[in-house]
Amino acid sequence: MLYRYLITGLFLLSFAACSSKKNADLIVHNAVVYTADSTFTTAQAFAVKDGKFLAVGSSEAILDGYESDSVTDLRGQPVYPGFYDPHAHFLGLGQMLDQADLVGTASFDEVIQRLKAFHAKNPTAIWLIGRGWDQNDWPDKQFPTKEKLDAAFPNIPVCLTRIDGHAVMLNSKALRLAGVTRNTNVPGGEIMLANNEPTGVLIDNAMGLARRVMPQPDAEDKERMLLAAQRVCLSLGLTTVSDAGLDRKDIELVEQLHKDNKLKIRDYVMVSLGEPNLDYYLKRGPFQTDRLTVRSFKLYADGALGSRGACLRKPYTDRPETGGFLLLSPKELERALTLLAQSEFQANTHCIGDSANHLILDLYGKLLKKQNGRRWRIEHAQVVSPDDFWKFNRYSVIPSVQPTHATSDMYWAADRLGPVRVKGAYAFQDLMKQNGLIAFGSDFPVEAPNPLYGFHAAVARVDAKGFPAGGFQMENAVDRASALKAMTSWAAYANFEDHLRGSIESGKQADFVVLQQDIMKIPAPEIRGATVLQTWIGGEKLFQK
Template sequence: MTKTLRTFTAAILLGSALISGCTSTQQADLIVYNGNVYTVDDAFTKAQAFAVKDGKIIAVGTTSEVREKYNASVEIDAEGKAVYPGLIDAHCHFYRYGLALQSADLVGTESYKEVVQKVVEQREKYPDTDWITGRGWDQNDWAVKEFPTKDTLDLLFPDTPVILTRVDGHAALANQKAFDLAGVTAGTTLTGGVVEVENGKLTGILIDNAVDLITDKIPAPDADEQRQALLNAEHNCFAVGITTLDDAGLDKATVDLMDELQKKGDMQMRVYAMLNPSQENQDYYFKNGPYKTDRLNVRSFKIYADGALGSRGANLIEPYADRAGHHGFLLASEQEFRDIAAKLYEHNFQMNTHAIGDSANRLLLDIYGNLLKDKNDRRWRIEHAQIVNPEDMDKFGRYNVIPSVQPTHATSDMYWAGDRLGSERLKHAYPYEELLEQNGYIPLGSDFPVEDINPLYGFHAAVARQDAKNYPDGGFQMENALSREAALRGMTIWAAKSNFEEKEKGSLEAGKFADFVILDQDIMTIAPEQMRNVKVLQTYVGGKQVYKR
């Protein structure tokens, strides 16, 4: 072969290789195409398709761009449906919800008579349990808005202990058998709680820390019951599009169980764990530091500053409008809050504090500020931040404190919150837009099982400020409604940021986990009154389908 011929042949081969290289496709595990994809990136851009490999997104673009460049064994034609990042619930009680699935469901009851009926039905269904438990009643929804008494439960269940927890978890009704087993009498007193007594006798009502006097006597679930509770809760969460959740108030044993199930592949849910401030948790995690895997993140503690507004346990600066001289109360001393804050700061853990009343919010913001000083990236959070005095609002921005809120609280409480607060103070309650302005982002959650597990209810409440019946017309205090974009960010990328996880989830971008959800309607465009009817068609975690309708 002549030199010229060899050169010509080499050129042909090189050209063929270049052409082949330009036209060959790369291998992916999954391609989603023909979708209405909300990436929720910084620019809030939209796309049609994305490719996934090894559980992470590797490309996002148009259908033609992605399908021409990538080939996958599994392809999903989204058929024009709306696709969003996996939804993140920034505040809930996942494990407790799972355990409660076998308790009487008292949510939505319209009278104490209905509560009793449901408890009787529950006993007939589970006749051999040592305790009768239930959760979800709210006397504010009844024609008679007073707390119930234990008399009927004493007559129906004289030999079986009963405890029925209010919807917010900050009050409960117990029968005499439960009081006897716990050794609680009309003379029992404690810090941060009330055992209610009238005419020298127990009424059955316990508020805040007093609830623990009874619940601590309930036998702990065995290992199988705990595992099943987590898996049952996970199934229900995937069905409503949740792929990550912040479980508020866990003990090390439960965190370890979650880790075990995740590592075995039995549990796919990603969990941001907020630890109870028990001595055991402090001793272990202060010594060993935060713990992080792809599915579990343990770097925060959940602290309770006060009680709930509905049971008048929220700590207010001025007295309750409907109970003269009553301010609610703190659940611990100011010094105890300062001490735990100092420990968490020293050991580099996030502090996430339940604060409902304006007095509790003021105290905790000041404690935070004393440690955080000015601008910082500690991302300490106030959970709920329901009533904030105008004089304290700018402290969220000044100290970079994150307000972690639950929009359905506003639409659940709006019927009676004015009774507790009065019309002037109500204007500074559930101020989500004003809170958003402090740091430029606000994570959203549900607080389930206090509220419904469905995050789309929270989206509707945030945007329309209306309940399930689209009441009231025009919305409740609409000056603090969130835009649809802000609401979607609040349940995706902003929730991820509040967990220090914005670089790995919360948006559909290359390099992030392929956690996503496909809905049957586009919540960004449909009428507000249709939002609660939207259905999840498919949910994916790490590119793996975990739910299909």
């Protein structure tokens, strides 16, 4: 009899222990979980409920404390917070997927061949549009001219955007439609001439002459493009992307696609500067939904280094007749920044050249005055004078950089800047030291959208070929823990989203990614080839390899 009572008592105790477990929607265990929290804790397991992390800890603690109908044993595979891209062009990626891909072309002749192949597949197109060429990768590093385009495509207008998005190449038909002549002048832009005639290359603000006459995608086209871009990004482990400059109509489309549950990836949108946008959004104020953050404006101070539109304090070493130019006057920039300072919006200003960085840091300082919580950003912070770095700390300015820009530009950056000035370029470690953080993006589709390429470039300072031996300006490489935080928790901070996500912690949204290889441990040359196995947003698996 006593034996029966003991058995019954043990059963009841066991039942009570099981019933005391808390219910979860998902349990992940037996993993290497890089939380990217403030102490960079490593865990083994976590539980998820209602789209948020319920608890994080050891496998034993999670399995003892929680139960779920969905339990995943990852068998030692690494898990990271969902990857961020805080400076990209999400809609732009979708648009590029619809165009002729000119990335990696080794000559202008190859550009022509790719265009012919694209045109053969799209024979009814009204314009022939492509993107991705970079004359710096060709044997002849001069900008191309329109003659070969005219010979190959005399009857259809052609517009080809340079890799950086700061120059276009047109054929003669497109030039005529755009009304471009030798006498056309555009402030903040350049129409390149040869023998006193347009060559076909338009730089920065001059590109608007072409874009105003080109066919524009409608809302249905853009929906298709955004969904295509989402598929690409989810396959790469990206859970939060960004749109560095959208107008109201496109922002409202993104918001509606989120409401319709078609677009599930999270999007941090910067509002394009312009009077209609300023008038509308300054009155409405910043807002944040489960999937969308709109609380910043995108300003352009200058152009790009590759097309010599970046504004330098001294002339270009390889073209001493120019020092680049501003896209807006100092007075216009100050007016816009003053309006933003009087609001709750962030200012995120594109600054490539040291003159642009110098000007904007001083304008930020004039308006912000001291350290603060405004989280204003310099986008790119690409070439910074030695006497300007301290201003990032003094005014709490976040450097939002793109590590793959360094490994793309390193082949010719010293030609543009000279051996001394280039030392202040792509200075990620020096920038990170100012406030103890930095945000890493890609600027896709200017660069590839794969965040692991940026992680690798920041840590190893070499490109996909392993060039250069020993790394490019290795004094500004960052360690792997910092690189991971720069594309997770620090990026979330730069987006005003750190209270929501960016790290694997109890109460935060359950955005995470599972890789096959551990990028915190594998040899640097293997990082770019690491495989994304799963991508989760809000506790929902949206990609499975």
